[in-house]
Amino acid sequence: MGRHSCCYKQKLRKGLWSPEEDEKLMNHITKHGHGCWSSVPKLAGLQRCGKSCRLRWINYLRPDLKRGAFSQEEEDLIIELHAVLGNRWSQIAAQLPGRTDNEIKNLWNSCIKKKLRQKGIDPNTHKPLTEADRRGAAPTVSTERTSGSSDVNPSSAGALGNLSHLLSETAQSSMLLPVYDKNHPETASLPRPKVPPKELFLDQLTAGHESPSSCRSSGPTLYFPFQQPLGYSNECGTGDGASMNSLWFNQNDFNCSTISTVMPPVSPSALSTSMGLNLPPENPRHGGTGIGNTPFYWDGSNPSSSGSTGSSGSNSMGFEPQSTTSILENSVFPWTDIGQEKDTRVHLVEELKWPDLLHGTFAEATTAMQNQSQSLYDDVIKAESQFNMEGICASWFQNQQPQQQLQAASDMYDKDLQRLPLSFEHI
DNA sequence: AATCCTGTCAACCGCGGAGCC
DNA sequence: AGGCTCCGCGGTTGACAGGAT
Numbered sequence: 001m002g003r004h005s006c007c008y009k010q011k012l013r014k015g016l017w018s019p020e021e022d023e024k025l026m027n028h029i030t031k032h033g034h035g036c037w038s039s040v041p042k043l044a045g046l047q048r049c050g051k052s053c054r055l056r057w058i059n060y061l062r063p064d065l066k067r068g069a070f071s072q073e074e075e076d077l078i079i080e081l082h083a084v085l086g087n088r089w090s091q092i093a094a095q096l097p098g099r100t101d102n103e104i105k106n107l108w109n110s111c112i113k114k115k116l117r118q119k120g121i122d123p124n125t126h127k128p129l130t131e132a133d134r135r136g137a138a139p140t141v142s143t144e145r146t147s148g149s150s151d152v153n154p155s156s157a158g159a160l161g162n163l164s165h166l167l168s169e170t171a172q173s174s175m176l177l178p179v180y181d182k183n184h185p186e187t188a189s190l191p192r193p194k195v196p197p198k199e200l201f202l203d204q205l206t207a208g209h210e211s212p213s214s215c216r217s218s219g220p221t222l223y224f225p226f227q228q229p230l231g232y233s234n235e236c237g238t239g240d241g242a243s244m245n246s247l248w249f250n251q252n253d254f255n256c257s258t259i260s261t262v263m264p265p266v267s268p269s270a271l272s273t274s275m276g277l278n279l280p281p282e283n284p285r286h287g288g289t290g291i292g293n294t295p296f297y298w299d300g301s302n303p304s305s306s307g308s309t310g311s312s313g314s315n316s317m318g319f320e321p322q323s324t325t326s327i328l329e330n331s332v333f334p335w336t337d338i339g340q341e342k343d344t345r346v347h348l349v350e351e352l353k354w355p356d357l358l359h360g361t362f363a364e365a366t367t368a369m370q371n372q373s374q375s376l377y378d379d380v381i382k383a384e385s386q387f388n389m390e391g392i393c394a395s396w397f398q399n400q401q402p403q404q405q406l407q408a409a410s411d412m413y414d415k416d417l418q419r420l421p422l423s424f425e426h427i
Numbered sequence: 428a429a430t431c432c433t434g435t436c437a438a439c440c441g442c443g444g445a446g447c448c
Numbered sequence: 449a450g451g452c453t454c455c456g457c458g459g460t461t462g463a464c465a466g467g468a469t
Contacts, residue, residue: 016437016463038454054455055438090457102437105458110435 013047017056021046025053026061059100066098070107078104079112083126 013021028044034057037050046053070078074096081092089101089108096104108123116123 014439036454050454051440051456052438058456059437087458101457106436109459114434 011047012041012049012052014052017060021048022056022061025056029057029061055102059102064098065100070099074099075107075112075115078108079116079126082108082112082123 017025024044024046025040028040032043034040034054037054040046040050040053041048044053048056077096078092081095085091087105089105093099093101093104113123116126117129120129121127122129
């Protein structure tokens with residue numbers, strides 16, 4: 001557990017980054033990739049620590065960042081994912097291409113928490129607030145900012161006319177699916193169910209995300225009907241009822257219909273994007289609360305249908321060819337947002353900062369890159385030292401998805417899949 | 428107009444895990 | 449085995465903007 005060496009160094013700049021610093025960092029990573037972050041400041045000529053450079057790149061300079069306000073669908077997805085994952089912002093961010101964990105964390109702390117409380121839902125437990133809570137009692141968690149306690153409107157919960165059923169549903173699902181949170185001893189002290197614990201599902205969720213190559217899995221098939229939408233959003237996203245659709249995780253014959261009562265309250269959209277789930281043909285567009293209602297198909301039984309080899313697949317950056325198409329169609333990437341979403345349009349005008357201009361220099365080439373076929377991807381993986389425009393993407397892929405890691409993750413996921421039926425035998 | 432309050436966002440801090448030697 | 453380095457994560461802080469008083 002050593003302290004990062006750069007932390008001890010003196011004469012390092014702190015605070016906000018200047019455009020010049022941003023440019024230096026951008027130029028360096030564009031040309032050379034980041035490699036070892038601790039060496040980046042020196043090589044880039046920056047008086048910053050490597051950690052700071054990494055953070056700046058990840059949170060601000062990365063060319064794939066989606067800018068602008070969060071959509072309602074994104075907020076809904078964050079809420080649903082938070083119910084499952086808790087404060088694992090990085091994992092939540094992995095389900096939201098183009099968004100950073102920091103961004104999501106800020107949104108949660110500044111906005112979503114308040115909204116949930118106003119709906120009478122405890123943002124930490126995702127259960128209905130107690131009467132005491134709703135009367136404006138102290139926040140339920142010590143990490144709460146003091147300013148956050150004042151936003152509880154005692155009358156707001158009752159004022160939301162259609163919330164009662166929502167609350168009862170939420171309460172019901174929460175009772176069935178207690179969210180274990182290390183930050184909440186009261187939940188941690190709850191007796192753990194003998195059914196597959198949350199962590200197991202988290203494993204699947206993260207494995208699904210981290211090992212896109214799992215499409216090669218030849219393990220037993222599982223059907224996971226997710227029939228318990230949280231329905232947090234009473235503003236949108238629930239009216240079409242699509243989120244009520246079952247989502248089937250098709251992996252052969254294991255019909256696990258009872259799992260719907262023990263599954264974490266994760267939305268089909270969340271899982272479809274994170275796990276590459278295969279929707280049944282009769283439900284080609286679930287229209288749920290996912291990112292742009294992205295129809296995200298991925299047939300595990302047909303590797304070719306994934307549009308890529310097993311070494312690719314979807315990932316957090318949405319670079320997998322097939323999913324990229326969907327994602328592009330749904331305006332995940334900033335350069336495809338332009339002129340497509342009204343709110344984004346506003347923000348493009350209002351929030352255009354100089355890094356956006358920098359990003360603009362990437363737009364054309366990167367868009368072209370994204371339209372390239374799998375062969376490019378393969379080439380990119382192989383071309384480990386090309387630092388032209390394609391090199392950016394290459395280094396990006398190298399950093400994000402080394403094939404060895406993919407293989408290892410795939411193997412691990414295969415094991416997890418094989419473990420699942422055993423786990424469910426205890427139900 | 429000045430001050431205060433609040434919300435948002437970028438960045439820092441400290442910790443733990445992983446890998447290497 | 450233990451120490452070191454690096455990376456990544458989550459919590460927190462502080463600057464800033466905009467609205468309210």
